[in-house]
Amino acid sequence: xxxxxxxxxxxxxxxxxxxxxxxxxxxxxxxxxxxxxxxxxxxxxxxxxxxxxxxxxxxxxxxxxxxxxxxxxxxxxxxxxxxxxxxxxxxxxxxxxxxxxxxxxxxxxxxxxxxxxxxxxxxxxxxxxxxxxxxxxxxxxxxxxxxxxxxxxxxxxxxxxxxxxxxxxxxxxxxxxxxxxxxxxxxxxxxxxxxxxxxxxxxxxxxxxxxxxxxxxxxxxxxxxxxxxxxxxxxxxxxxxxxxxxxxxxxxxxxxxxxxxxxxxxxxxxxxxxxxxxxxxxxxxxxxxxxxxxxxxxxxxxxxxxxxxxxxxxxxxxxxxxxxxxxxxxxxxxxxxxxxxxxxxxxxxxxxxxxxxxxxxxxxxxxxxxxxxxxxxxxxxxxxxxxxxxxxxxxxxxxxxxxxxxxxxxxxxxxxxxxxxxxxxxxxxxxxxxxxxxxxxxxxxxxxxxxxxxxxxxxxxxxxxxxxxxxxxxxxxxxxxxxxxxxx
Numbered sequence: 286x287x288x289x290x291x292x293x294x295x296x297x298x299x300x301x302x303x304x305x306x307x308x309x310x311x312x313x314x315x316x317x318x319x320x321x322x323x324x325x326x327x328x329x330x331x332x333x334x335x336x337x338x339x340x341x342x343x344x345x346x347x348x349x350x351x352x353x354x355x356x357x358x359x360x361x362x363x364x365x366x367x368x369x370x371x372x373x374x375x376x377x378x379x380x381x382x383x384x385x386x387x388x389x390x391x392x393x394x395x396x397x398x399x400x401x402x403x404x405x406x407x408x409x410x411x412x413x414x415x416x417x418x419x420x421x422x423x424x425x426x427x428x429x430x431x432x433x434x435x436x437x438x439x440x441x442x443x444x445x446x447x448x449x450x451x452x453x454x455x456x457x458x459x460x461x462x463x464x465x466x467x468x469x470x471x472x473x474x475x476x477x478x479x480x481x482x483x484x485x486x487x488x489x490x491x492x493x494x495x496x497x498x499x500x501x502x503x504x505x506x507x508x509x510x511x512x513x514x515x516x517x518x519x520x521x522x523x524x525x526x527x528x529x530x531x532x533x534x535x536x537x538x539x540x541x542x543x544x545x546x547x548x549x550x551x552x553x554x555x556x557x558x559x560x561x562x563x564x565x566x567x568x569x570x571x572x573x574x575x576x577x578x579x580x581x582x583x584x585x586x587x588x589x590x591x592x593x594x595x596x597x598x599x600x601x602x603x604x605x606x607x608x609x610x611x612x613x614x615x616x617x618x619x620x621x622x623x624x625x626x627x628x629x630x631x632x633x634x635x636x637x638x639x640x641x642x643x644x645x646x647x648x649x650x651x652x653x654x655x656x657x658x659x660x661x662x663x664x665x666x667x668x669x670x671x672x673x674x675x676x677x678x679x680x681x682x683x684x685x686x687x688x689x690x691x692x693x694x695x696x697x698x699x700x701x702x703x704x705x706x707x708x709x710x711x712x713x714x715x716x717x718x719x720x721x722x723x724x725x726x727x728x729x730x731x732x733x734x735x736x737x738x739x740x741x742x743x744x745x746x747x748x749x750x751x752x753x754x755x756x757x758x759x760x761x762x763x764x765x766x767x768x769x770x771x772x773x
């Protein structure tokens with residue numbers, strides 16, 4: 286997950302029609318965001334810091350790729366991308382100069398500017414990795430929708446994504462973008478006052494004061510205040526047409542005009558892939574980046590890369606889980622972390638001490654979700670853990686139903702688990718089927734084992750002819766997990 290710090294204001298510099306916001310790593314042209322890659326932005330930031338002076342190619346390579354040996358062609362590629370984005374050479378404008386011996390120079394005259402009271406967005410201290418596709422979709426959809434909700438399991442990086450969308454759309458809204466963290470709220474009646482405080486408005490007149498505003502309102506972590514968020518969304522929609530809502534939640538609001546975007550884990554690849562494919566995997570990149578942030582000079586060996594790919598698969602590409610695993614590499618090494626993960630999730634039970642309790646670790650997030658389930662939902666959640674591969678509703682009904690959990694209840698209960706991102710859903714030739722994330726199944730298995738019902742439902746699972754080979758989605762490696770709970 287990305288580290289965040291909240292500034293009071295955003296210092297920025299302007300040149301021509303462009304404005305550069307260093308904390309947001311954002312460049313706009315006439316108020317519209319430019320699409321620039323992370324390395325190009327790193328290079329541009331160095332050029333801004335030395336505006337009017339040449340920066341040698343070696344200095345740029347050292348600053349932008351501190352732990353890697355990179356060919357000069359990489360630098361030229363990103364410089365070319367910057368020049369295209371700035372329209373260098375068009376209408377006589379030239380912002381980036383090149384001298385074969387001296388390097389590159391930002392020749393533009395920079396003018397300081399400020400972006401006061403138009404946002405309260407936290408500034409990122411690390412890049413967003415592997416989210417280009419979903420960001421592209423959200424950047425196109427959010428301005429056209431009244432309400433958009435980004436959903437997904439705990440730890441998948443919903444906060445990071447909605448914040449990045451808000452950063453990139455900041456100039457699209459005349460009255461800015463405003464971020465409201467709901468994690469600390471415990472009661473629904475606190476919501477309106479909390480939102481008003483973030484916006485600097487009077488709680489009793491929040492909706493009236495929003496009527497003439499054109500802004501993006503980001504509500505982060507709505508899953509425990511769904512009804513209050515629905516009511517607020519209805520009131521805002523009815524009275525403040527210029528306000529666009531962007532939400533993050535493990536569960537959608539299920540409103541008629543809601544656009545829902547499901548956020549998956551970061552893409553990962555098989556450990557059998559060659560080194561270039563392993564290094565190109567977003568999950569691998571994040572894990573290496575987080576280890577490197579803690580261990581200066583960390584360089585993954587070939588053996589490390591294979592183990593890192595296995596860790597990324599076992600942890601479903603969940604950014605929070607990868608961050609927590611990275612924190613242990615300094616003590617255990619990459620291979621040691623993988624070995625500990627074979628024994629379950631206990632390695633990930635300690636994490637971010639500054640976060641609220643339920644966001645400090647993966648186990649704490651799953652505990653919080655589990656405790657909010659009804660007794661019947663908890664029983665279904667635990668018993669479904671016997672399924673090693675994707676399964677259908679029919680298979681679930683055959684294996685886990687009993688006198689206290691009739692087959693007529695299961696469709697609704699299973700849909701409830703899916704809506705809360707505890708069980709995942711995918712389309713198949715015969716409709717839909719369900720599957721587990723490795724991390725969530727490991728947690729559910731431990732719950733089932735402690736309940737004393739593992740043997741009963743595992744035996745039913747084996748005896749039923751309910752689970753057929755599902756070739757379109759190969760089961761991920763689970764040998765260590767299965768040995769721990771007695772599947773073999």
